[in-house]
Amino acid sequence: MSDSPDQELRFLRVEIARLHAEATRNEEVYTRTRQREIRLLAARQLPALLEAMTAGLRESAHLQSVTLALEDRGHELRHLLLAEGLDPDAMPGVLFLDGADTVLPVPPRTDEPWLGAFSATGHGRLFVEPPASLALLRLEVEGRLLGVLALGSVDPRRFERGMATDFLAHLGAVAGFALDSASDRARLARAGHTDFLTGWHNKRYLYSRLAEELARSQRSGHPLALMMIDLDHFKQVNDAHGHPAGDKALREVATRIASRIRSGDVAARFGGDEFAVMLPGAGPQEAWAAARRLLQAVGGSPIELGPGLARTMTLSIGIGIHEPPVGGNAAAPVPAIEDLIARADAALYRSKQAGRNQATV
Numbered sequence: 228m229s230d231s232p233d234q235e236l237r238f239l240r241v242e243i244a245r246l247h248a249e250a251t252r253n254e255e256v257y258t259r260t261r262q263r264e265i266r267l268l269a270a271r272q273l274p275a276l277l278e279a280m281t282a283g284l285r286e287s288a289h290l291q292s293v294t295l296a297l298e299d300r301g302h303e304l305r306h307l308l309l310a311e312g313l314d315p316d317a318m319p320g321v322l323f324l325d326g327a328d329t330v331l332p333v334p335p336r337t338d339e340p341w342l343g344a345f346s347a348t349g350h351g352r353l354f355v356e357p358p359a360s361l362a363l364l365r366l367e368v369e370g371r372l373l374g375v376l377a378l379g380s381v382d383p384r385r386f387e388r389g390m391a392t393d394f395l396a397h398l399g400a401v402a403g404f405a406l407d408s409a410s411d412r413a414r415l416a417r418a419g420h421t422d423f424l425t426g427w428h429n430k431r432y433l434y435s436r437l438a439e440e441l442a443r444s445q446r447s448g449h450p451l452a453l454m455m456i457d458l459d460h461f462k463q464v465n466d467a468h469g470h471p472a473g474d475k476a477l478r479e480v481a482t483r484i485a486s487r488i489r490s491g492d493v494a495a496r497f498g499g500d501e502f503a504v505m506l507p508g509a510g511p512q513e514a515w516a517a518a519r520r521l522l523q524a525v526g527g528s529p530i531e532l533g534p535g536l537a538r539t540m541t542l543s544i545g546i547g548i549h550e551p552p553v554g555g556n557a558a559a560p561v562p563a564i565e566d567l568i569a570r571a572d573a574a575l576y577r578s579k580q581a582g583r584n585q586a587t588v
Contacts, residue, residue: 259287259288260394260397260398262287263283263284263287263288263398264397264398264401266279266283266287267279267280267401267402267405268401268404268405270405270409271408271409271412272409272412272413273304273307273308273311273409273410273412273413274308274311274313276405276406276409277295277318277321280293280295280376280402280405280406281293281294281295281318281319281320281321282319282320284376284378285320288378290378290379290380291356291358291379291380291381292320292354292355292356292358292379293320293376293377293378293379294320294321294322294353294354294376294377294379295320295321295322295374295375295376295377296322296324296352296353296374296375296376296377297321297322297323297324297373297374297406298324298326298372298373298374299323299324299325300325300326302323303414304323304410305323307410307413307414307417309490309491311413312436312439312491314490314491322352322353324374339392339396340362340363340364340365340392340395340396340399341362341363342360342361342362342386342387342388342389342390342392343360343361343386343387343388344359344360344361344383345357345358345359345360345361345379350377353375353377353379354377354379357379358379358380358381359380359381359382359383359385360379360380360382360383360384360385360386360387361377361378361379361380361386362377362378362386362392362395363375363376363377363378364376364377364378364395364396364398364399364402365399365403366399366402366403366406367399367403368403368404368406368407371407373403373406373407373410374406376398376399376402378395419431420432420435422495422496424474424477424478424496425477425478425481425496426481427481427485427494427495427496427502428493428494428495428496429495429496430495430496430497430498430503432493432495433493433495433497433503433505434564436493436505437453437505437564437567437568438561438564440493440505440507441549441561441562441564441567442561443507444507444549444551445551445552445555445556445557445559445561445562446555446556446557447551447555448551448552448553448554448555448556449507449508449551449555450508450509450510450548450549450550450551451505451506451507451508451509451548451549451551451567452505452506452509452510452511452513452514452517452546452547452548452549453503453504453505453506453546453547453548453549453567453568453570453571454503454504454505454506454514454517454518454521454544454545454546454571454586455497455501455502455503455544455545455547455568455571455572455574455575456484456501456502456503456504456521456542456543456544456545456575457500457501457502457542457543457544457575457579458476458477458480458500458501458502458540458541458542459540459541459542459543459583459584460583461473461476461477461499461500461540462500464476464532464538464540468532468533468536471533472532472533472536475530475531475532475533476530476532476538476540477496477500479530479531480502480525480530480540480542481494481496481502483521483524483525484502484504484521484524484525486524487517487520487521487524488504488506488517488521489506491507491508492504492505492506492507492517493505493507503571504517504521510548510550511546511548511588514546514548514588515546515586515588518544518546518586519586521542521544521586522541522542522544522584522585522586525540525541525542526539526540526541526542526584541583541584542584543575543578543579543583543584543585543586544574544575544578544585544586544587545571545572545573545574545575545576545577545578545586545587546571546574546586546587546588547567547568547569547570547571547572547573547574548570548588549562549567574587574588575587
C-alpha cells in the first residue's frame, strides 16, 4: 500500500507530460495552420494565390501532392489567366473543370471535409501519383461551389475517417474566401482593359503587353509580330444599315479572328473598326501565315447583320516585325512600342493602297 501514492504520482506526472506534449503539438499545428491561411489571404493576385494553394500548401504541410480542382464552366478563370500571359494548362496542381462536383465522392451539401483512403474510381483525376490517404475540402462562398482542394499524403493515417476536421474546415473556408476575392480582383482588372462591345482587350491593355513582350523578345532573342487590322469599307455598313448592324459586324469579325489565333496571342480592339493582334515568337513567315488565316476566316462567308441581311466583309492587314539580336541581349535598349506600331500601320496603309482584302509585311 505504501507504493500506491508513489505510483499514482508517477502516473499523474506521465499524464501531465502527455497532455503537455499534446497541447504543444496542437499549438504548433494551430500556428502553422494560421501561417498558411495568412499566406493565402496575402496572395491578392490570382496566379500567386493558385501557386500558394498548390505548391505552397504542399511544401508547408509536407504533403505528397495538392490539387486544386476549380469550377470553370464558362472558362472565365482560364481567360483571366490567359489575360495575365499564363497558360492555364501548364499550371501544376490546378485542374479546371466544367463542374467541380464531378470530383467529389460526397453529397453536394456535405459541409465537413472528406477524409479517407485513395480510390482510383473516385479520385483518379485529382492525383498523378495515388496518395495513401487524402482530404477533400470544399471551397464555397455563400453557397456557391468554387472548387475542391485535394490534399494527398503518403501516410495512410494522415487523413483517416473519424479524425477531427476543425483545422481543415477553417482552411477550406479561408481558401474559398481568398479564391473568390482574387477572382473578383482579376475580373475588375480585366474590366479596365476590356472593350465592352467585343469582349476583347482594349488599346490600354495592348500597350502594356507590348512593353512586356518587347522586353522579353530582347532577352530571349525570339521575334515578335504585330498585326494592325482594318475592317474594309466599314463606314458603308454603318451608313447603309445603322450602328446596330455595324456593332454586330464588329462582334462577328472579332469572334472569327479569335477562332484562328493561338492561345498565347493577344488580340485587342485598337479603336473604331481597327483591331490589333500581337504574336509572340512569330517571325515574318509565321505572321504572314496567320494573316492569311484571318483573311479567310472573315472574308470566307457573309456576316449576318440582321434579319434577311448579310454582307461579305474583308480585312486589310499590316504586319510589323521586331527581330531582336540573335541569342538575345538583355542589356540592349528595348525598342519603343510606337516604332513597332508605326511599322505595322505603314504596312496596313500599303495593303489598303493595293486594293484591300490582303496582308502586307
